[in-house]
Amino acid sequence: MLYTSTRDNSIRVSASQAIARGISEEGGLFVPCELPEISLDRISSMIPMSYIDRAKTILREFLTDFTEEELDYCVSGAYAAEKFSSKKIAPTVNIDGNKNILELWHGPTCAFKDMALQLLPYLMTVSAKKTADGKTIVILVATSGDTGKAALEGFKNVDNTKILVFYPVDGVSPMQKLQMTTQEGENVAVCAINGNFDDAQSAVKSIFTDNEIKSLLAEKNMMFSSANSINWGRLVPQIVYYFSTYCDLVDMGKIKVGDEINVVVPTGNFGNILACYYAKRMGLPVKKMICASNSNNVLTDFLKTGTYDKNRKFYTTTSPSMDILISSNLERLLYHMSGEDDRLVVDLMSRLSTDGKYTVSDKLISDIQEMFDAGYTDEESVDSTIKSHFDRYSYLCDTHTAVAVKVYDEYVERTGDDIPSVIDSTASPYKFSASVLSAVLNGEKPQLDEFEMVEELNRITNADIPTPLASLKDKEVRFNNVCDKENMSEMVFKLLNI
Numbered sequence: 205m206l207y208t209s210t211r212d213n214s215i216r217v218s219a220s221q222a223i224a225r226g227i228s229e230e231g232g233l234f235v236p237c238e239l240p241e242i243s244l245d246r247i248s249s250m251i252p253m254s255y256i257d258r259a260k261t262i263l264r265e266f267l268t269d270f271t272e273e274e275l276d277y278c279v280s281g282a283y284a285a286e287k288f289s290s291k292k293i294a295p296t297v298n299i300d301g302n303k304n305i306l307e308l309w310h311g312p313t314c315a316f317k318d319m320a321l322q323l324l325p326y327l328m329t330v331s332a333k334k335t336a337d338g339k340t341i342v343i344l345v346a347t348s349g350d351t352g353k354a355a356l357e358g359f360k361n362v363d364n365t366k367i368l369v370f371y372p373v374d375g376v377s378p379m380q381k382l383q384m385t386t387q388e389g390e391n392v393a394v395c396a397i398n399g400n401f402d403d404a405q406s407a408v409k410s411i412f413t414d415n416e417i418k419s420l421l422a423e424k425n426m427m428f429s430s431a432n433s434i435n436w437g438r439l440v441p442q443i444v445y446y447f448s449t450y451c452d453l454v455d456m457g458k459i460k461v462g463d464e465i466n467v468v469v470p471t472g473n474f475g476n477i478l479a480c481y482y483a484k485r486m487g488l489p490v491k492k493m494i495c496a497s498n499s500n501n502v503l504t505d506f507l508k509t510g511t512y513d514k515n516r517k518f519y520t521t522t523s524p525s526m527d528i529l530i531s532s533n534l535e536r537l538l539y540h541m542s543g544e545d546d547r548l549v550v551d552l553m554s555r556l557s558t559d560g561k562y563t564v565s566d567k568l569i570s571d572i573q574e575m576f577d578a579g580y581t582d583e584e585s586v587d588s589t590i591k592s593h594f595d596r597y598s599y600l601c602d603t604h605t606a607v608a609v610k611v612y613d614e615y616v617e618r619t620g621d622d623i624p625s626v627i628d629s630t631a632s633p634y635k636f637s638a639s640v641l642s643a644v645l646n647g648e649k650p651q652l653d654e655f656e657m658v659e660e661l662n663r664i665t666n667a668d669i670p671t672p673l674a675s676l677k678d679k680e681v682r683f684n685n686v687c688d689k690e691n692m693s694e695m696v697f698k699l700l701n702i
């Protein structure tokens with residue numbers, strides 16, 4: 205299988221080249237030239253498999269330049285049982301009737317990013333051996349909170365890699381910040397930036413494509429790559445869990461092979477929901493993908509009107525990992541849905557960077573609307589959803605998951621479409637203890653420190669506290685760098701000692 209770029213589809217690269225480089229030279233994103241088909245019989249054959257074997261079945265189709273031994277090494281290492289707090293790796297939990305929750309946060313950093321970022325370092329080092337001739341790979345990450353920690357944990361002490369993470373100084377939860385600033389490992393560094401996630405992401409993207417910086421790195425035998433979901437190696441592992449949850453629903457007796465399901469995704473950078481789109485295109489019976497946003501509802505507006513407009517107020521919400529106004533992976537959807545029109549993508553993306561907005565044709569948006577629905581919700585509804593689901597079903601969800609649950613409930617009310625559904629749960633409630641605790645307590649905000657809140661939440665709800673979060677209490681803070689967004693490239697040089 206070969207990959208091309210959303211902004212120049214004469215380009216052809218292998219999977220390992222796409223993964224090692226992260227982003228295409230001219231600024232486009234790598235996408236597969238064609239998609240493999242997974243028949244219903246293949247899906248049936250995956251039902252008795254472990255998560256590792258399901259993952260190999262899907263990934264084998266995409267990583268055609270990996271040997272079977274390499275694939276096995278990568279997948280078995282990434283999803284080793286001792287790294288996840290659930291034997292099933294990504295379990296599906298039925299909460300009521302046709303409403304199911306896909307828990308994607310049982311990995312080492314308690315957010316869904318682990319599903320991809322436990323695997324990416326393996327894919328990247330194998331890819332680099334094939335393509336990067338001994339260069340050290342420098343991973344630059346812009347994070348809205350969860351990617352940073354998951355990438356640090358995945359890449360720590362991985363030979364021939366260095367990882368630098370930038371996070372918005374006021375844009376992450378105290379637990380997320382502590383997870384990053386206490387990170388262990390010889391090849392890691394973390395820096396806060398005065399700005400929001402979009403500032404960090406734009407600066408990282410421009411550093412990637414800056415020829416002067418790139419040649420300076422090359423002199424030192426280094427090259428940049430990305431662990432953000434612009435990297436194909438981040439997206440492809442996420443396709444797996446959509447097939448896996450479908451198999452689990454069959455196994456649970458909720459559906460028969462061939463039945464359609466709806467999928468609801470709390471969305472920021474459009475990576476997670478795009479992986480579902482790929483699964484659908486490959487043959488997974490998905491009817492609608494429902495894109496759930498918080499008050500930063502730029503995607504809801506786009507999916508309803510065809511106009512993407514980032515010129516709006518940026519809200520800092522209780523679901524910070526979705527506080528994003530430039531959703532990078534939408535570019536991939538536009539490319540595929542426009543019949544692979546790279547000129548159109550170049551035009552739309554240049555409008556986005558000059559005017560901050562673009563409008564697509566009626567035909568394109570109505571094709572997209574056939575597959576996607578969308579909704580958004582505010583902070584108050586997030587709190588009442590956490591509370592009502594805990595009271596009614598004894599199910600505790602985090603703030604991001606609650607956005608999706610609420611948007612789903614409204615979707616069912618609006619459309620009457622209540623076929624079996626999967627709602628992605630993207631973080632452990634303990635990562636956002638302050639918000640979740642106050643929701644459970646009907647708005648009361650107890651004066652406790654972060655770890656006391658974790659314990660209080662545990663006392664009230666009885667939900668298990670993930671070990672990796674509890675153990676942060678005793679860790680030393682290693683990083684307290686802060687820089688302005690204009691000075692990020694200097695900070696990169698400083699952190700790399702060049």
Ligand SMILES: *Cc1c(COP(=O)(O)O)cnc(C)c1O
Binds near residue numbers: 317351433526630
């Ligand atoms: C990253 C993240 C999201 C958004 O996922 P995208 O792939 O960026 O759309 C949602 N919830 C949590 C907890 C996250 O960490």
